[in-house]
Amino acid sequence: MRFATHLTRLRKERGLSIRQLAAAAGLDYSQVQRIEKAKVNIAFTTLVALAQGLEMSVAELLDEFKAPRN
Secondary structure, three states, X not given: OHHHHHHHHHHHHOOOOHHHHHHHHOOXXXXXXXXXXXXXXXXXXXXXXXXXXXXXXXXXXXXXXXXXXX
């Protein structure tokens, strides 16, 4: 659920609609919609596509979820 909320926030910050992100990522609109609603688990290749669609690296996309270093 956290990733879905995070993805939606990033998409909106970039002024993209779900359709625009899907097109930029080479994904189907309904797939991105299901991801943002936390209805599906996503493959690493989908993460890569979403990161490309958002014009960021996978590391940047997942940065919020890093465990703190001790």
